[in-house]
Amino acid sequence: MLLAPTDPCEPRTPRESSPHASHDAATLAQMLHEATARLAAQREALCGEAAPQLRHTEDRLRDVTAATESAATSIMDGVNELTALVAQLGQMALPAEAAPLVERLTDGLFDLMVHLQFQDITSQQLRYAESVLRATESQLVSMAADGTDMVVEDRTDCDAPSAFDPRASSKPMPNRQASIDALFGG
Amino acid sequence: MKVLVVDDSSTMRRIVVNSLQKCGNYSVVEAENGEEALNRWTPDTGLVLTDWNMPVMSGLDFVKALRARPDGASVPIIMITTRGVREDVLTAVSAGVTNYIAKPFTPAVLKEKIELVLSVVAA
Numbered sequence: 661m662l663l664a665p666t667d668p669c670e671p672r673t674p675r676e677s678s679p680h681a682s683h684d685a686a687t688l689a690q691m692l693h694e695a696t697a698r699l700a701a702q703r704e705a706l707c708g709e710a711a712p713q714l715r716h717t718e719d720r721l722r723d724v725t726a727a728t729e730s731a732a733t734s735i736m737d738g739v740n741e742l743t744a745l746v747a748q749l750g751q752m753a754l755p756a757e758a759a760p761l762v763e764r765l766t767d768g769l770f771d772l773m774v775h776l777q778f779q780d781i782t783s784q785q786l787r788y789a790e791s792v793l794r795a796t797e798s799q800l801v802s803m804a805a806d807g808t809d810m811v812v813e814d815r816t817d818c819d820a821p822s823a824f825d826p827r828a829s830s831k832p833m834p835n836r837q838a839s840i841d842a843l844f845g846g
Numbered sequence: 847m848k849v850l851v852v853d854d855s856s857t858m859r860r861i862v863v864n865s866l867q868k869c870g871n872y873s874v875v876e877a878e879n880g881e882e883a884l885n886r887w888t889p890d891t892g893l894v895l896t897d898w899n900m901p902v903m904s905g906l907d908f909v910k911a912l913r914a915r916p917d918g919a920s921v922p923i924i925m926i927t928t929r930g931v932r933e934d935v936l937t938a939v940s941a942g943v944t945n946y947i948a949k950p951f952t953p954a955v956l957k958e959k960i961e962l963v964l965s966v967v968a969a
Contacts, residue, residue, distance in 0.1 A: 777857075824899050837947070840948055
């Protein structure tokens, strides 16, 4: 059956405005009510669970940074002390065959210390991860607060981006220094 | 010779200072960031070793500020940083660094670069 196109300017007939229309309006109102309730529940979950979890994770990352720095300092202190003791040993009247061993000990301790560079690199990687978590938390809370009178704390400037390299890596890159040297004509 | 070592990581500063002690007779002054380095800078400094990524004032801004001073225009500056891509190196060169070392570095590379920049100054 073909239906004649309806003119939107034409007054609605009584058949269109009742009882189906009122049923549709009630259904729509119910859907809006349910959607609003779901949004409120999601907002509650974002602010009450997700955001605090992100902040907690950020704190844990900061703990790891502090712990590795503290451990690196302790190792460094130990290496310095042992190096001094080995130097004292080298001053003593030892058999000739002990000299290369003293040298190897000194070099080995020095190499141990040099390997502690990982701490600086991993702390930059962790600071980068912290900054990503902070930005995500900020976006989540802003999204949840949108349209409400909730006050959102701005934490995006807590750590200057200049304090870490987002691409810092401990992966061995044997040709990297050579590529840099090439730029200096080396 | 007086060497100014600038890095926000105390671990890195100690590694650099220990490496310096192993490869020569240097008097070391340490700073945690660019701003502190500018405050500790004295014209008798013969070499600067600086990190790039630091809070308060970055190594790049420190290099620019130092190069803008008449007494800091010619001191050799070696940037020691995790930033190792070509664009970073070129940016650092534009700012005024004399040479560039990627972290993690070996003491042999540090020694080589120090000898290289100081030989250019001496020539």
